[in-house]
Amino acid sequence: MSTVDFVVVGVIALILALAINKIVKDKKKGVKCIGCDACCDKSRKR
Amino acid sequence: MMSLANGKLNTPYTVNRVNTEQEDIREFLFTLGCYPGEKVTIISKLASNYIVSIKDARYSIDEDLAKAIICSNH
Amino acid sequence: MRIALAGNPNSGKTTLFNAITGKVEHVGNWPGVTVEKKEGDVKQNLNPRKENLVVVDLPGAYSMSPYTSEESITKDFVQNENPDVIINIVDATNLSRSLFFTTQLLELGIPVVVALNKSDLTEAKGIAINIPTLSDILKCPVIATVATKSANNGLLELMNAAIIVGKSQKKQTAPFAGGAKKASKEGFEKADKKRYAFVNDVVAEVEKRKISSEKQTLQDKVDRIIAHKWLGIPIFAAIIYLVFSISQAWVGPPLADIFVGWIDLFNETVGSLLGEDVNPVIGALLLDGIIGGVGAVIGFLPLIMVLFFCLALLEDCGYMARVAVVMDRFFKKVGLSGRSIIPMIVGTGCGIPGVMATRTIKNERQRRTMAMLTTFMPCGAKLPIIALFAGVFFGENSWVGTSMYFLGIFVIIIGALIIRQITGDFSRSYFIMELPEYRFPSIKRAAVSMLMRAKAFIIKAGTIILVSNAVVHILQTFDWQFQVVAETAPETSILASIATPLAVLFIPLGFGLWQFAAAAVTGFIAKENVVGTLAVCFGITNFIDVEELALVGSGSEVSAVFGIGAVAALAYLVFNLFTPPCFAAIGAMNSELESRKWLTGAIAFQLGMGYVLAFLVYQIGTLVSTGSLGQGFIGGLIAVAIMVGFVVYLMKKGSKNKQIFAEMQAVKL
Structure with missing residues (x-):
């Protein structure tokens, strides 16, 4: 693999990592659909 | 005594009773202000529905419900 | 402090909620848009003293006896989750029905502030409401609001009133005690009839209508075309x-x-x-x-x-x-x-x-x-x-x-x-x-x-x-x-x-x-x-x-x-x-x-x-x-x-x- 290849693989990995991170973060928050929490019960249990 | 379904437009009727075995709809109508002694007026008859005025609001009710509301002309 | 928004369907609760919190919950002009409770923090400019204020938007309900399941969310919340204050949103053009629920809320022992919403619509309909008298009779603050407007909408006054009653040691007394715990069904019905009679008296005292609401309007004419059997x-x-x-x-x-x-x-x-x-x-x-x-x-x-x-x-x-x-x-x-x-x-x-x-x-x-x-x-x-x-x-x-x-x-x-x-x-x-x-x-x-x-x-x-x-x-x-x-x-x-x-x-x-x-x-x-x-x-x-x-x-x-x-x-x-x-x-x-x-x-x-x-x-x-x-x-x-x-x-x-x-x-x- 050339240097360019490494850079591109790095970029792809970064993009995927960001996307998956956001998905996991939202799922942990209990958001049912990523990017939209309009339907979720947003009352904080206390 | 007559059912609201046979009522005329723009005539205030006084509700006598709600003739149904479904207790919850009677209670629901009560909370809207449709109960014995109160006034109800038919605004128009549309499609298969009646547009009625109860208190200060407009409701659409179907013919079944209009038939269940027994009322009298003053 | 937790503030619950409760009121009849389509009285503008979610519009008010969005205006208070800056959120964008789904609103629509028909009853029953909101079917779930939603929570949000009060915007800075409506909360100058930076208190910890959380507002809960609830589905609309006509009374404390729920007819459909989203109404029971509201009943359960105000009854069991002890909000500190209830803001009761009342449609100013429909006092005669809305106050029925208001009197029930006032009996819960939770401080209530009434938001007389859609106040901008009353004039055109020839309705005049004596707000001070209404407030006196209900024994709770009544604030005129227009949740759809971005300024001069009464929301700051509303929030202030809510904070005051929330902090006050003095309990509000219910203007009408229906006794929510009547054992028999007949007793319940009788009490509710008396409640409506009370509401009718209140409305007769505070509201003046130039045009009776059962008169045909332009809207009714439009309905006749739009909801026509064949058209x-x-x-x-x-x-x-x-x-x-x-x-x-x-x-x-x-x-x-x-x-x-x-x-x-x-x-x-x-x-x-x-x-x-x-x-x-x-x-x-x-x-x-x-x-x-x-x-x-x-x-x-x-x-x-x-x-x-x-x-x-x-x-x-x-x-x-x-x-x-x-x-x-x-x-x-x-x-x-x-x-x-x-x-x-x-x-x-x-x-x-x-x-x-x-x-x-x-x-x-x-x-x-x-x-x-x-x-x-x-x-x-x-x-x-x-x-x-x-x-x-x-x-x-x-x-x-x-x-x-x-x-x-x-x-x-x-x-x-x-x-x-x-x-x-x-x-x-x-x-x-x-x-x-x-x-x-x-x-x-x-x-x-x-x-x-x-x-x-x-x-x-x-x-x-x-x-x-x-x-x-x-x-x-x-x-x-x-x-x-x-x-x-x-x-x-x-x-x-x-x-x-x-x-x-x-x-x-x-x-x-x-x-x-x-x-x-x-x-x-x-x-x-x-x-x-x-x-x-x-x-x-x-x-x-x-x-x-x-x-x-x-x-x-x-x-x-x-x-x-x-x-x-x-x-x-x-x-x-x-x-x-x-x-x-x-x-x-x-x-x-x-x-x-x-x-x-x-x-x-x-x-x-x-x-x-x-x-x-x-x-x-x-x-x-x-x-x-x-x-x-x-x-x-x-x-x-x-x-x-x-x-x-x-x-x-x-x-x-x-x-x-x-x-x-x-x-x-």
Whole structure:
């Protein structure tokens, strides 16, 4: 693999990592659909 | 005594009773202000529905419900 | 301090909530838009002393005795969760009914502030309300508010009043003590009658009306045309056609062309940046898999935004409640009622709130039926699929979207008929629905709602869709030995070998190609994936500029790229719209149906419906256009016959239940 290849693989990995991170973060928050929490019960249990 | 379904437009009727075995709809109508002694007026008859005025609001009710509301002309 | 917003349906609770918190929860001009409690922090400018203020928006309720299940959310919350203050939103144009609930709230022992909302509408209606007297009688603060206005709306006064009563040691005394804990039902009824008598006295004292409310108004005249027995349906159809024309033909595509140009430019820039040195497999993953796949989906953003803008305007003006009136008599025939249109309208935006909106339906069988069927409406995520096929195969015709909308309603009606037979529950229920007043739709509200949807769409495209496309691209690049698949043998890829067995099932539907099978499957993760996967599999990055693809035109050119003709394309579109929705929507169905049996039935029914409809579209379409039947007719016919036969068997079995139900009804009487 050339240097360019490494850079591109790095970029792809970064993009995927960001996307998956956001998905996991939202799922942990209990958001049912990523990017939209309009339907979720947003009352904080206390 | 007559059912609201046979009522005329723009005539205030006084509700006598709600003739149904479904207790919850009677209670629901009560909370809207449709109960014995109160006034109800038919605004128009549309499609298969009646547009009625109860208190200060407009409701659409179907013919079944209009038939269940027994009322009298003053 | 926790402040609950409670009041009658359509009194403007969510509008007020949005104004106080700066959030953008879904509002609409009909009763029952909010079916779930929502929480938010009070905006800085309404909370100058920076107190810890949390506001809870609740579904509308007419009283403390709930009629439908979303009303019980409200009752349970104010009764059991001890909010510190209740802001009771009262529609100023409808005191005589609203105060009934107010007096019940005042008995709870929780400090109450009354927000006399829609105060801007009273003058035009010749209503004068003596607010100080009302406040004296109710023994609680009463503040005039106009939640739709951005300034001079009374909200700061309202929040101040709420903070004061929340902190005050002095308890409010209820103006009317009905004794909520009367043992007997008769006692309860008597108490409630007295309560209404009290309310009537209060109204007589504080309210003066120049025009009596039962007089005919201009609005009633409009109703007579819009909800007319024969004109109602054509008007509804025309409005929906107009909405789809604007979004899918007139305004949407030109905007999308510009937008897609930018995406293409971006793609080219990245491509030239990579140059020739990069490994082709890695380069393709970035360019075709990630950027191309996401770009193909994102390209539809302008169309979706315009559609949502139009729908928001429709929801805002008060028309949708009239559609319920128009549709009531058709829904009655299959055991539903006009109420059922509400989940369908909400479901046109997104299936999940659509399924949740079934809570406003009282009857259990009707509610479950609608929770099963609502997702047949074309939701926002299905829109790119519709737009893609309308654009590529039917020259951007708006009838495609319109007909899918009405086909959705039609299929729901058929489905309801079948479900009624299977359950054997032929009970009828009454239809009653408050008709909200028409109002001029707010451009601002529609724009805000549109931007929220756009944001959600972009995030979805950048996360779920992006990851799915990358996975699809990798799966179709490699074979099981992790060797790069030769360009001449794409059918050896992992993806193709997984999807091919499935594709065989689709031969009778006209699209027995592994690419289409794979796209249908990824569609369950999110329906936008159908477009994304097709883009990746066929190596197309631009679905909007169809001229560039030389796809407009007749069958031969189209099949050169997709390998299917227009009839099969329509079948594929129908298949994707009428099979089960995305997993998230299935989850929502699960929680509303509250029954494994119903959920399994629902998914099986949807799979069958999608298959049968696609089969009919393809085979009949092929017969009409070419004079002979399509591929795999016999096999498909057998499959369809088995499915239909099973449903007929269940319906026969259900008619026995019908007698049992009838007997049960008889016992109840």
